[in-house]
Structures are given as C-alpha cells and as structure tokens.
Amino acid sequence: MKALPLFLTAALLGSTASAQTLVLVNDPKLPFTVALPGGWLGADFGDKAAGLSVVSAKAPPATLVRLLYTPKNGATVDLNTEFKKFEAGVAASGVTLKQQSSTAVKYGGVGGIERHYLLTHPRGQLRMRVWYGNGAKNLYSFQLTDSPVRYAQASALFSKVLASLRFR
Helix, strand or coil: CCCCCHHHHHHCCCCCCCCCCEEEECCCCCCEEEEEECCCEECCCCCCCCEEEEECCCCCCCCEEEEEEEECCCCCCCHHHHHHHHHHHHHHCCCEEEEEEEEEEEECCEEEEEEEEEEEECCEEEEEEEEEEECCCEEEEEEEEECCCCHHHHHHHHHHHHHCCEEC
C-alpha cells in the first residue's frame, strides 16, 4: 500500500479542520461505512488507491484524510512490516519521518496499530496519524495529515470519523 508524497500535496492544500458535521458515506463498493466531515472535497491523487481521500479545502494548507484498503486475498499480513514499508517509502521521498508513538487500537471491531509521526520536508513540518488495521478480508490504512498548529483539532475530528466506522 503506497501513500507517500501524496500527504505533502494535500496537507499543503486547504483550510482548518474546525468543528464539522459528519455525513454518512455508505457506498456499497467500500468494505465499510463511515461518517466524514460535510463540505470536504474528494481528492484523486492518481495512485489508484482503493478507498476514500478527502481534503478540507482546495487552497493550501488543507487537512487530509485517507481511508484506504487493499484486499488480502488470503495472505497473512504483519502490521509492523506494513509500517516498515510505509516508513521506508516516506524516507525515500526525501521527507524525514520521526515516530512519536505507537499503540494497539481497534476501530469498528478491527484490530490494528496506530502511530503518530512528525514529518519534516523542505517547506516545513507536518503531523501524521496512521492506522493499519488487519481485517478478515482487507488490510486497512487510515491516515490523517495536517500542520502541527492544527493537528490536535484535526486529530480530534479524525477520532470521531474513526468512531463512526462500520466494517461490512
């Protein structure tokens, strides 16, 4: 699963993650339902990632939320290995990544690992929250990216989004 420099693009794109009304997304093509902030914009990064990507605004800087999944097709998944691949990919893009925390956590009944990061890039810093979940049929990668100034507020909103998850 690859979601590397995309976080830079979107996080440099729009406005704050202020208090939002959440709107249910119930697309039968997705392996989950979720409530997302109303008025946020769908984002297509051309990476053919399966799932949803939304930003808080068109113009920089924006909060980015990605709710992605990859079918496991019966394969065994090690979440620590998935994080290692993610971290190596970010580092290969020229961004410095510093892990702030790592916690085992469940969302919607699916177990996983959540990590918080500080990213340093040529234009400044970003904060990122990433959860890899090991579902029965899919590997999930849910991500929040925002500026350090807005991160606490965006993370609280992201927690509400994750609390709304229902896996099919």
